[in-house]
Amino acid sequence: MNYNFLKKSATLFLLAALPFLSTAQQKPNWQNLDLKTDSVFGISTEKAYKELLKGKKSTPVLVAVLDGGVDLNHEDLKRVIWVNKKEIAGNGIDDDKNGYIDDIHGWNFFGRKNGCCRI
Structure with a gap:
């Protein structure tokens, strides 16, 4: 495989991912956010609390x-x-x-x- 092709592909991949990475770092508590609602690759903790656990009593x-x-x-x-x-x-x-x-x-x-x- 051509080295230049690999280099260009890796560069293109990184450029495509850059908006997601930079957005995540700018938002506080980014790791708990949700991709669909916040445009950040988080684990959707906030969404779980709001939707799945709403009204439930903790033990x-x-x-x-x-x-x-x-x-x-x-x-x-x-x-x-x-x-x-x-x-x-x-x-x-x-x-x-x-x-x-x-x-x-x-x-x-x-x-x-x-x-x-x-x-």
Whole structure:
């Protein structure tokens, strides 16, 4: 295939996409907008709230995090992170008698059969 053809095709593609990319960056909260209503390639979060969830009552949801780590002091998490109220942090005792010592925010099961450490 001709190198000049590939170069021209890539340039044309980028030029065609440029209006969409530049528009997205100019609009606040662009990632939550909708292509059809806002002309921005977002995930339509605002549209979902307005159309799908309108009038519905919210209920608390407990979510488990299966990840390499969680920043318990992150500004978006520290107020809502789950706390095992039956445990006393840092006392080295399994206060809730579930087999895990000081499992204040859950347990890290990575490693040995019985886990490796509290989180």
